[in-house]
Amino acid sequence: MKHIEGGVCAAKGFKAGGTHCGIRNNKNKNDLAMIVSDQQCAAAAVYTKNKVQAAPIAITKKHISNGYAKAIICNSGNANTCAPNGEEIANQVCELTGKVVGIDASDIIVASTGVIGEEISFEPFETGIPKLARELTYQGSKEAASGIMTTDTIEKEIAIDFELGGKQCAIGGIAKGSGMIHPNMATLLSFITTDVSISPKMLQKALSEDVKDTYNQLSVDGDTSTNDMVTVLANGLAGNKIIDCNGEEFIQFVKALREVTAHLTKKLAEDGEGASKLIICKVTDANDVEVARKISKSVVSSNLFKAAMFGEDANWGRVLCAIGYAPGEFSAENIDVKMSSKLGEVIVCKGSRYFDHSEKVAAKVLSAKEINIDISMNEGSESAMAWGCDLTYDYVKINGDYRS
Amino acid sequence: MKHIEGGVCAAKGFKAGGTHCGIRNNKNKNDLAMIVSDQQCAAAAVYTKNKVQAAPIAITKKHISNGYAKAIICNSGNANTCAPNGEEIANQVCELTGKVVGIDASDIIVASTGVIGEEISFEPFETGIPKLARELTYQGSKEAASGIMTTDTIEKEIAIDFELGGKQCAIGGIAKGSGMIHPNMATLLSFITTDVSISPKMLQKALSEDVKDTYNQLSVDGDTSTNDMVTVLANGLAGNKIIDCNGEEFIQFVKALREVTAHLTKKLAEDGEGASKLIICKVTDANDVEVARKISKSVVSSNLFKAAMFGEDANWGRVLCAIGYAPGEFSAENIDVKMSSKLGEVIVCKGSRYFDHSEKVAAKVLSAKEINIDISMNEGSESAMAWGCDLTYDYVKINGDYRS
Numbered sequence: 064m065k066h067i068e069g070g071v072c073a074a075k076g077f078k079a080g081g082t083h084c085g086i087r088n089n090k091n092k093n094d095l096a097m098i099v100s101d102q103q104c105a106a107a108a109v110y111t112k113n114k115v116q117a118a119p120i121a122i123t124k125k126h127i128s129n130g131y132a133k134a135i136i137c138n139s140g141n142a143n144t145c146a147p148n149g150e151e152i153a154n155q156v157c158e159l160t161g162k163v164v165g166i167d168a169s170d171i172i173v174a175s176t177g178v179i180g181e182e183i184s185f186e187p188f189e190t191g192i193p194k195l196a197r198e199l200t201y202q203g204s205k206e207a208a209s210g211i212m213t214t215d216t217i218e219k220e221i222a223i224d225f226e227l228g229g230k231q232c233a234i235g236g237i238a239k240g241s242g243m244i245h246p247n248m249a250t251l252l253s254f255i256t257t258d259v260s261i262s263p264k265m266l267q268k269a270l271s272e273d274v275k276d277t278y279n280q281l282s283v284d285g286d287t288s289t290n291d292m293v294t295v296l297a298n299g300l301a302g303n304k305i306i307d308c309n310g311e312e313f314i315q316f317v318k319a320l321r322e323v324t325a326h327l328t329k330k331l332a333e334d335g336e337g338a339s340k341l342i343i344c345k346v347t348d349a350n351d352v353e354v355a356r357k358i359s360k361s362v363v364s365s366n367l368f369k370a371a372m373f374g375e376d377a378n379w380g381r382v383l384c385a386i387g388y389a390p391g392e393f394s395a396e397n398i399d400v401k402m403s404s405k406l407g408e409v410i411v412c413k414g415s416r417y418f419d420h421s422e423k424v425a426a427k428v429l430s431a432k433e434i435n436i437d438i439s440m441n442e443g444s445e446s447a448m449a450w451g452c453d454l455t456y457d458y459v460k461i462n463g464d465y466r467s
Numbered sequence: 468m469k470h471i472e473g474g475v476c477a478a479k480g481f482k483a484g485g486t487h488c489g490i491r492n493n494k495n496k497n498d499l500a501m502i503v504s505d506q507q508c509a510a511a512a513v514y515t516k517n518k519v520q521a522a523p524i525a526i527t528k529k530h531i532s533n534g535y536a537k538a539i540i541c542n543s544g545n546a547n548t549c550a551p552n553g554e555e556i557a558n559q560v561c562e563l564t565g566k567v568v569g570i571d572a573s574d575i576i577v578a579s580t581g582v583i584g585e586e587i588s589f590e591p592f593e594t595g596i597p598k599l600a601r602e603l604t605y606q607g608s609k610e611a612a613s614g615i616m617t618t619d620t621i622e623k624e625i626a627i628d629f630e631l632g633g634k635q636c637a638i639g640g641i642a643k644g645s646g647m648i649h650p651n652m653a654t655l656l657s658f659i660t661t662d663v664s665i666s667p668k669m670l671q672k673a674l675s676e677d678v679k680d681t682y683n684q685l686s687v688d689g690d691t692s693t694n695d696m697v698t699v700l701a702n703g704l705a706g707n708k709i710i711d712c713n714g715e716e717f718i719q720f721v722k723a724l725r726e727v728t729a730h731l732t733k734k735l736a737e738d739g740e741g742a743s744k745l746i747i748c749k750v751t752d753a754n755d756v757e758v759a760r761k762i763s764k765s766v767v768s769s770n771l772f773k774a775a776m777f778g779e780d781a782n783w784g785r786v787l788c789a790i791g792y793a794p795g796e797f798s799a800e801n802i803d804v805k806m807s808s809k810l811g812e813v814i815v816c817k818g819s820r821y822f823d824h825s826e827k828v829a830a831k832v833l834s835a836k837e838i839n840i841d842i843s844m845n846e847g848s849e850s851a852m853a854w855g856c857d858l859t860y861d862y863v864k865i866n867g868d869y870r871s
Contacts, residue, residue, distance in 0.1 A: 115791030142784070180816065285689060365689075374866070380546070384693050412549070456864075464778045
């Protein structure tokens, strides 16, 4: 398995692009992205569990209910959520995309991200979609990644190649995140493409299992978005024997998928709204994997702990507090906590009690940009990780006037 | 029922006081509080559900397991949580208090609040407790309220009087809050006293029911503390016929208790860490009271919504988003949202869709210090309220260097 260039265009037969079509006022920011496969794809998706859902989610669910899709269209700048005409617009967007690309509207995945509750106009799509369709290229991943950004500060993409039954395969993805990030059994927006041949059922199985340990273990601010969606398109152009059951090749595909999603999850945490530090919390020796997931996510979700990280203060009592209110059955009697970074490491707590350490060393460790919090529960052998970021003045600033 | 002066000393036979004994370095801030009843009291309490718990919680549970207590001792400046010698110190504190006050150590409620995980020394208590016991007065409520403060900016106290079977009764309370406030089936620290005669069982019933709609509906930052505790002491000096079953007098007592707890809850939200605005969210027409509680609490807990309130931005999409991720079974299809304050009101959403309104008027409404968010679910007749505050630069500042 090795990292390669190309993002969602790394796999054979995927074109992509991004453009500014006028949904946003700022002409320097793209607001429309498209990904099109040369060939029909097995499709899988997971969605937000928020009861308020963006209109495109209902349309996408309908379109991929048969397990197949061929293209993705996504706008930023307007979430198309609670908009009076939301479903109508999402359908029109699919129809026009289908027409200019030459495929059926029902083979299109549609997504939106941006402000919730504002009216959405079809006008910018009307000129933007045909223009974008003409500009698609087999090297267009970065443009597509830019077209789905909101308050993200950098494009997030990755691709890797690997072998499957002697065939060279690739898988790649793009993602957007920033704020309203606390996925629940689904996630933010992330589009993944691969040329692996795999059945829709196995593709869905791989994705649904994967998100439990990647996107669902990410928190920027505790707010589960109305628009979360991760999709994978697999067009089979690698020519491997189709994966339609469990086995060695499925395991290899799952590993490759994990490489992509774990990378994007980390990038999303790092670029969390206003973030100055990436926080990676690893829980080991837990009595249950779900408990390990809940505890690690509880720690990276704690406002108090996140503010302490911003202040580079090794206030480990807040780590213990956040462990203690995580749901699930576990003992909080014998917990060890270590904080580390490339600048060193410091054990701050042993057996749920203060462990003698130098505050000076701790402050140095925490002055790095990437901080690891390692927690041992000392009562089992399960482990899990979660990704988050610090809580900063900039988070408050960005969200105090997001719409202005 | 009318509001009176006196806080926890408003009821007959309660002395109180507060002092600086050296747990904190800052000599201008009290760090020890004591409340003593002239007569044995029925006692009730609710505690944090955090699995990491302060040492005093275990001691208090043991001491009031027989339903009775006579005094409260509480320090601020150190949470006595995860401290190596926590239980030992909490026991010593009770023993010395009992000795100087002339009561049994097992009749004492003990509590702590402050930094988690730091070693706690008995030394300051050794001189502080005898000194404080000598200084107790029947007008000492405000001093006691100051002794339990951490980052609180004002003392929180209230008292009311009311009649019960022809007897004049009083009930009063003090509370501390500020950060790490997201109570779960219990709460922060609040001590309530009354001279009503009531059995321990009925007192516990009144308190356990009450907190579901008061302290448990409060959120400052989503962090459930390790030290939460609310206690009520009832010494019976009002001379009413003892309340030992349901009935008119129990209902009247419950109403009086609610007046005290609702007032303190509101004060706690208003003085949330870094808060510049109080936010009161009322949910009506819900299909279930627990759903109404969860929805209102979800809204006041949303970081994104709280940041929007700080920015005085009527970004109602964030209200819909926070409603949508509240747990429980309900429809999000027909929701109305109104924002109001003493400066006016504005309907921003009808039937879960944008409702035409002036952003200018909305900005004026939100420029007030106390904001009401009224949500109608339009699917039932149950209602509930929750209290919170905005998310500000100061929250980040305070918690970036809480320990320094």
